[in-house]
Amino acid sequence: MSIFKLSSFFLLSLFLLSDADAAIYKGQNIFIKKCIVCHKNGENFVAKHTKAEWEKLLRQDGKPLGALHLKTKKAKKSWKYFKSQKYRKKSKHLREFLVEYAKDSGKIPLF
Numbered sequence: 001m002s003i004f005k006l007s008s009f010f011l012l013s014l015f016l017l018s019d020a021d022a023a024i025y026k027g028q029n030i031f032i033k034k035c036i037v038c039h040k041n042g043e044n045f046v047a048k049h050t051k052a053e054w055e056k057l058l059r060q061d062g063k064p065l066g067a068l069h070l071k072t073k074k075a076k077k078s079w080k081y082f083k084s085q086k087y088r089k090k091s092k093h094l095r096e097f098l099v100e101y102a103k104d105s106g107k108i109p110l111f
């Protein structure tokens, strides 16, 4: 296959990604950028909780997850992020990702 064909195939598959896939992909990027620093071993970490648990932690624009970090000094480096508008706005993507690969999903994310 020529480079040209390959790249148009790639573009086409990007185009065909559904909104849900896009959200999961964005969520994974957030996870990589914001969570792995402290929660090493990403795929096992995601599989630590069930779908229902992740849903719960990320309801109300991620409030419970934020609160959990804001109350421990050990997570101090994450406070700025968890307090930010950006976190609240994008928490839906993070939730899509975490729920997609939860303990009871039977799926493992590729990093």
Ligand code: HEC
Residues within 6 Å of the ligand: 030, 031, 034, 035, 036, 037, 038, 039, 048, 057, 065, 068, 069, 072, 074, 075, 076, 077, 078, 094
């Ligand atoms: C600065 C470090 C830091 C960052 C960044 C951070 N965390 Fe945490 N997180 C902690 C600490 C410390 C705790 C308290 C529990 C502990 O001692 O492990 C915690 C607890 C948790 C818990 C509950 C306990 C558990 O292990 O299930 C979850 C879930 C969690 N974090 C998810 C996340 C997610 C998702 C992100 C990214 C949006 C994130 N954390 C970013 C430090 C961090």
